[in-house]
Amino acid sequence: SSLKPTNFIHQIIEDDLKNNVHGGSVVTRFPPEPNGYLHIGHAKSICLNFGTAEKYQGACHLRFDDTNPEKESQEYIDSIISDIQWLGYEWTGEIRYTSAYFDQLYLWAVHLIKEGKAYVCDLSPEEAREYRGSFSEPGKNSPYRDRTIEENLSLFEKMKNGEFAEGECALRAKIDMAAPNMNLRDPMIYRILHTNHHQTGDKWCIYPIYDFAHGQSDAIEGITHSICTLEFEDHRPLYDWFINNLPVPAKPRQYEFSRLELNYTITSKRKLKQLVDEQIVAGWNDPRMPTISGLRRRGYTPESIRRFCDMIGVTRSNGIVDMGMLEAAIRDDLDSSAPRAMCVTQPLKVTLTNMAEGVEEWFELPAHPKDESMGMRKVGLTRNVLIEQEDFIEEKPVPKNKKDKWKRLAPGDSVRLRGAYVITCNEVIKNEAGEVIELLCTYDPATNGANPEGYKPNGVIHWVSEELSVPCEVRMYDRLFTEANPDGDKNRSFMDCLNPESLVVLKEARAETGLRDAPAESRYQFERMGYFSVDPDSSSEHLIINRTVTLRDSWSK
Ligand code: ATP
Ligand code: MG
Ligand code: MG
Structure with a gap:
């Protein structure tokens, strides 16, 4: 299309480069969770992240966002890697894993506890939901919110050491239970999962929540523009809260774009x-x-x-x-x-009664009508030909106008076999059920590359030789x-x-033979x-x- 599509992210980057916001560097990442195969929606994100890095001579990381071990697997990791490569993109440096940062993320969680900005909460998931309030109502403070720093440090360590069952407690950030943005109402940052992880084995039984892992991983990797889909817009204040409250080595920024949705399919x-x-x-x-x-x-x-x-x-x-x-x-x-070829999908037998048994006649057709460099292909004709069932009709429909004229074969009519001769249908053979099973035709030897004399074929149809086709x-x-x-x-x-x-x-x-x-x-x-x-x-x-x-x-x- 001649209309240049917009890419607002590129405009932001160009401004940032002009103003030296990230020291003139552009580092993006594509962060799939290995819990399924990539779909066309991911392709949009891949093209955006890798394409942006290419455009501004920056870097793009591939990072597996692997914080939900129960749903993830090596099969998915392998498929994601090969899909990105097939699309033609290359990530900068090693493949990265959020799980490789679990030690650092744990230390940052401890840091928040020491600053009085995180606490271990024993509310059940149902209770926690109740305390959270709603869009129209502020939440209520958890009764565990005022635990001392020492108590929290010891409980969090016990969580890490596997002394609690799943759901028994969780680590939460202490932000504001009355915040209009629900994501800021003391969000959970670590939960207990007694699950083996495909990368870290059984080292951990507590895993960080996406929101706690994502921005910090971006910071560790020096990501400058962390691009995600619009449903994370409401998470941005939390993303920034963690970045601003932790001793992270860099300050990445999150930008959101609209996810790709395609009709007649699903992208979930x-x-x-x-x-x-x-x-x-x-x-x-x-x-x-x-x-x-x-x-x-x-x-x-x-x-x-x-x-x-x-x-x-x-x-x-x-x-x-x-x-x-x-x-x-x-x-x-x-x-x-794509080179051209002929294929008959639902064959109807055509016998060329004036061609001898055993004779092969070969025709040279262009592999591509508009590209000579693709060369020629050879297509062989024999007495036994196959055409598409749809290309023959016993009784031609009455045309409503000239455009509606029947352009294929009918009894007594002629068509050109593409790239070869014009044939005429002389006889129709049927089985006991009355279905057409064979046409007896003659070919006109004067029509190879020439118009027939004295009659006009209905049109051109595709065909293959029965003996020479695949x-x-x-x-x-x-x-x-x-x-x-x-x-x-x-x-x-x-x-x-x-x-x-x-x-x-x-x-x-x-x-045809060439296939x-x-x-x-x-x-x-x-x-x-x-x-x-x-x-x-x-x-x-x-x-x-x-x-x-x-x-x-x-x-x-
Ligand atoms: P799904 O909802 O299909 O599970 P997801 O967003 O959970 O998708 P991730 O593996 O987390 O899948 O996605 C990796 C990246 O691809 C994320 O940055 C995400 O925003 C992006 N992405 C996922 N789906 C789409 C989409 N439909 N359009 C554009 N980007 C997408
Ligand atoms: Mg996701
Ligand atoms: Mg998902």
Whole structure:
């Protein structure tokens, strides 16, 4: 698009650089929690954080925000690393983990206690919620709020040493139970979790809350611009409170932008996990998933995802982006980069009665109509041809206007086999059930690259030779949900609006010769059908091809 999308973060950074706010440096971070696979929403954050660092010759850290060990795993860590690399970004220095700062965070918690700014509270979670008050009502002080510093130090140490059960007590910051911002009403900063951690093993049985860990980790790493999504705007005063009340080595600042929401899908790891766990999809990288690995398997390129993130811009206003924009980004990319090929997904047998058995005739077609550098491909024709069932009709519809004219094959009519001859349908053969199972046609040898004389074919259709084509399974993917906002109605769940036709498997498909042994992830435009990509589960014995997206302009019927 010619409209330059806005990125208000870049404006802030440019001002900061001008005013030497962070000594002229720009350090960002991408801080995923390893509790699921990355999705298209994360791609926006990745492009923003890594892209900003690139633009201003700064640094961008990859930090696993691993403070909830129960929900996290090494599998998720590995998938996140490979997704970021696939998108084409590289983090600065080592991979970082919030858990690597647990010792320092513990010392800072002790620091707050010593300053009289944190206390161990024995209220149960229910009681604590009650004491917290509401938006319209101030909270009440916990009866444990006035414990002495000594008592708090000893209780916190006991917490650390595993002397309490989960939920028995927690460490809270002592701020203001009447603060209009609920996040400042003595927020919990450490809770007890007798859980093994994927990085620290059983060293800890107390873990810091996100709010206590995040800003301090930013400070440890010298992050200058800590960019997060808008739901953390209300947490910023707490972020700043910790930074201002602790002897941290730097003063990072938090900025919020609006999260990406796409229609016809969901971008919540928890809900995506439900689709995986309930086997609605084949896994996190199912091509219908809005995960990075799902998009990759669907045939999306890293460039298309980055371009999409560029197109949507970075603002503070929430809005739902049309899935069509993402689809347009991959079409744009593949239109110029994907070689053309022919594939018949639901074959109908055509016998060319005037071609001898055993004869092969080879045609040279351009791999790309607009890019000679992609070279030529060879397509072989034999007596036995397969065309798309949809490309034949016994009785042509009566056209309402010229545009509606039937452009494919019909009894007595002619069409061109793309890149080869014009054929004419002389006879229709049916089975006992009355279904068309074969067409007897003749080809016109004078029509290779030349117009037929004295008659006009209806149009051009795609085809393959039965003997020379490659059997394949084509998986026709469509949107996973039938509703634009699967999550938007309280009276139903996103599970109630799954598209029953999000996957249609066509097992009898045949692709042109050149696709034999096509490697995983090779992408094609199947002429007249759309863009397709070879599935990683594909092998030379069993070629599997995924539909990435339909063509923008479907041919008129
Ligand atoms: P989810 O709600 O899907 O679990 P999350 O925000 O909890 O997402 P994190 O792993 O914490 O997931 O996210 C890492 C980073 O990606 C955070 O900075 C977060 O703000 C950002 N992010 C997550 N979802 C989106 C989104 N839809 N649009 C933009 N950024 C996002
Ligand atoms: Mg998060
Ligand atoms: Mg989350």
